[in-house]
Amino acid sequence: MSISMMGGVKHILAKLFPRLLKIMGAKVYSKEAREFFITIIKQSIKMRYEHEFSGPDVINTLLQLYNVEKTRLDIISERIVEDITAQALLLYYTGYETTTFTLSMLVYEIILNGGIQTKLYEEIVGTLKRFNGTVSYDAIMAMEYLDNVVKETLRLHTPTSLLDRRAMSDYEIESEDPNEKTLLVKKGTPVWILQKAIHLDPNNFPNPEKFDPDRFSYGNKQNIKNYSHIPFGSGPRSCLGYRHGMTVVKLVITELLLNYELLPTNNTYVENSSKTYNVINHGIWVELSPRRE
Ligand code: HEM
Numbered sequence: 001m002s003i004s005m006m007g008g009v010k011h012i013l014a015k016l017f018p019r020l021l022k023i024m025g026a027k028v029y030s031k032e033a034r035e036f037f038i039t040i041i042k043q044s045i046k047m048r049y050e051h052e053f054s055g056p057d058v059i060n061t062l063l064q065l066y067n068v069e070k071t072r073l074d075i076i077s078e079r080i081v082e083d084i085t086a087q088a089l090l091l092y093y094t095g096y097e098t099t100t101f102t103l104s105m106l107v108y109e110i111i112l113n114g115g116i117q118t119k120l121y122e123e124i125v126g127t128l129k130r131f132n133g134t135v136s137y138d139a140i141m142a143m144e145y146l147d148n149v150v151k152e153t154l155r156l157h158t159p160t161s162l163l164d165r166r167a168m169s170d171y172e173i174e175s176e177d178p179n180e181k182t183l184l185v186k187k188g189t190p191v192w193i194l195q196k197a198i199h200l201d202p203n204n205f206p207n208p209e210k211f212d213p214d215r216f217s218y219g220n221k222q223n224i225k226n227y228s229h230i231p232f233g234s235g236p237r238s239c240l241g242y243r244h245g246m247t248v249v250k251l252v253i254t255e256l257l258l259n260y261e262l263l264p265t266n267n268t269y270v271e272n273s274s275k276t277y278n279v280i281n282h283g284i285w286v287e288l289s290p291r292r293e
Contacts, residue, residue: 015164016190034085041085049073062087098159099245103252105157105276106150108284109211110253111264112273116213119145121257128258135258140250148213150249154231155199156211157276163193163233195230196276204228209274260288 010028014021027034044059054060054070062084068076110117123145131139140146166188173183185191200208204225205215214220232239239245256262264270269282 037089038081038085041081041088045073045076045081045084058088058091059084094239095241095245098241099248101159102150102154102157102245102249104284105279106153106249106253107256107262107286108273108279109149109153109156110257111262111268111286112270113211116149116211117257117262120149120253121261124254124257135251135254137247140247140254143250143254144218145213146250146253147246148216150246150253151216151229151231152211152213155205155215155229156209156274157279158195158199158231160195160231160233162195163230165191165193165237167191193230198228198230201228211274256288258291260290263287263289 007028007030010021010026013026014028021028041059045063048054048060048063049070052070063073066080066083068080110120123143127139127143128135131142167185169187171185173185175182198204202208205228215224227234232242232245263286265285265287267283267285269279269285272278
């Protein structure tokens with residue numbers, strides 16, 4: 001599903017003026033896209049009804065939340081199907097794109113930084129020796145350098161662009177410059193927090209364009225200010241899939257590095273490597289060279 005220019009504009013309008021869009025009856029996604037996903041959910045519900053299946057999955061949980069009895073799945077209302085589709089789509093968007101994006105950028109940083117790849121590989125091999133050679137959850141969690149590399153990737157190449165909130169009360173933001181006026185954010189104002197602006201602020205991370213996983217090392221992490229590293233957001237609406245996302249990224253990289261050395265190719269873009277947008281535009285070219293050990 002491609003996102004058109006108009007789709008992008010509607011997305012922004014939906015965030016800024018959700019009620020206006022509702023009054024106008026405008027939909028963010030095209031009819032074709034909506035019908036595609038609604039059909040998938042309908043088929044899944046039909047399959048559950050016909051085969052009396054109820055797995056411990058998201059659709060089942062949502063059906064329970066709506067108090068839909070198993071015997072009445074054939075007459076489920078369009079409204080509930082739409083709601084379940086919206087939730088399933090949200091999970092797909094939030095979970096899939098973010099994780100694959102992080103993986104791509106992590107691979108990119110690894111191929112540009114040979115020393116980091118060697119250190120990572122040595123940590124992976126060393127840790128697995130302590131865990132009977134098995135790639136398990138506990139083994140992955142014991143890899144501190146891998147954790148630092150993933151966090152640094154998420155700082156420099158944050159998969160989401162902003163966090164959106166609404167001010168619950170009037171709030172004053174004082175300027176650092178005494179000649180500038182205090183900014184009043186009125187109750188109800190939509191607030192967008194640009195993650196990358198915070199991640200690339202030299203007051204938070206010195207030499208911010210540099211990929212340096214050691215910023216997050218055990219000895220350095222006390223220097224990281226609260227709310228200065230927010231790839232998963234923060235507060236009660238922060239990412240629900242934080243653990244899942246981190247675990248998947250770490251698992252895939254561990255398996256990849258165990259079996260291959262990742263190398264740049266002649267096409268790999270190196271000029272402005274900290275500029276995520278440029279990197280994506282050029283594509284991420286990588287050679288997988290099988291390890292022989
Ligand atoms: C590297 C991977 C991921 C990153 C960087 C990421 C990032 C984010 C961010 C920035 C938010 C908004 C948080 C806020 O506004 O404070 C968010 C929300 C969310 N994420 Fe993730 N995410 C990742 C993986 C996942 C996965 C794997 C899932 C599900 C399986 C997931 C499910 C969600 C959900 C449901 C929300 C909405 C939470 C709410 O509104 O209460 N995410 N994520």
